[in-house]
Amino acid sequence: MFTLTNRKPLIYTALLLLLATLAQAQSYDTHRLYFGLDLLRTFPLVFERGYVFEPSIIYKTNTHTTFDVAVGFNDIRKDELYGNMDYANTGRYYRLGVGQLLFKERKKFNDFNLQFGLIYSDFTEKGTIVFKGDNYGDLVEVKKQRNQLLVLELQPNYTLPVSDRISVNFQIRVNYVVSTPKEDQFPLYYVPGAGMMQVFDDNDEGVHNSNRVTQGISIRLVYKFLEL
Amino acid sequence: MKYKLFKGCLSVIFISCLFFYSGCIDDCDGQEGEPTLYISFATAKSYTRVYGLNGKAKNTYDYPSTQWSVPMSIKNDSTIVVFESNSGNDTLTVHYSRTVKMESQRCGFRIFFDDFEIVEPTTFTRLPDLSGVDYNNELYVYIDE
Secondary structure, three states: OOOHHHHHHHHHHHHHHHHHHHHHHHOOOOOEEEEEEEOOOOOOOOOOEEEEEOEEEEEEOOOOEEEEEEEEEEEEEEEEEOOOEEEEEEEEEEEEEEEEEOOOOOOOOOOEEEEEEEEEEEEEEEEEEEEOOOOOOOEEEEEEEEEEEEEEEEEEEEEEEOOOOEEEEEEEEEEEEOOOOOOOOOOOOEEOOOEEOOEOOOOOOOOOOEOOEEEEEEEEEEEEEEEO | OHHHHHHHHHHHHHHHHHHHHHHHHHHHOOOOOOOEEEEEEEEEEOOOEEEEOOOOOOEEOOOOEEEEEEEOOOOOOEEEEEEEEOOEEEEEEEEEEEEEEEEEOOOEEEEEEEEEEEEOOOOOOOOOOOOOOOOOOEEEEEEOO
16 A cells, blocks of 8 residues: 555656656757658659658757758659650759748647758769661660759748657748759759759750749658757 | 530540641651661662661662662661672762751650761762752662763
8 A cells, every 4th residue: 555655756756757748748949850851752753763862950949940951862764755765863962951930939730930941953864865776776875964053942841740759841842943054965854852844845946945943842751869 | 505515615625636746746757767868870770689788688679770778877977888789799888977966855856967978988980969868867869870
């Protein structure tokens, strides 16, 4: 049998645990570090093969400012782009974003942020065209173009908590390619970190133009590994 | 009444799409494969075999003709045509430049041929002036022999 004096430490411990849990669940005014992994980009659906791997580190301050650093690697393939070209895109990109909570106070389900980002994307596009030659043999032509581009990003996002440590970050991304891309071999198709370029039709002079603005959505799995 | 009007509009849209689509196909036709080189002579020649060197096709003939045709190589900058006959062989070498460029986003890339000339080894003496490959991917050579 427990006596009152025996129960006291148990009650205090239980109260302390309850308070700690409540504090953990309700207070968001702390410094926190997260690890994120983009899910939609990992399996780029519009391409036949390949991957995009984008891990990120997110730092949220107690004043509701977010710093978001990501590195991306990509190796993707698309068959029969522009009629008869097999397309490959290999490269990497770096993204630095700064965001702010859209509300005064951060609560469990109001984690809406607006984030501005700068992306540096360094990639090589390779196009392989095979012309069938029934009598003398095929002609295989390879076209390559490398681009190093600066991209600005506007990203409203929402973080949905799944548990205390795990959450899902939904993003809408609008990007503007600041640098002028080199597209002397064929129109620029995909900028790693920014998305598809939505190429314009050829103009009268046969010059290909790519749209500088891209947009897309993304889903990122986020894991909180440090809270101060 | 409204239903008939709707059906009519739908038919017009469908037929327009068909025309538009067939137009797309026609735009890109005739640009694939190896171009054909047509060689014409002033008088009929009795060649037994006419073919491109290093090519697969080696057609045989048993009648005189003034015109012969062989495929042109897209793999190399020249095509050597061999004319075999019982009295000896003739050779015609056509040299050209090839550039692979994107024609349009829909039709994709195409080989553009240019700078045609007759070069050695060629056994014919009355050499022609050459024009470019025409829209049908054909090049015509006339030898005044």
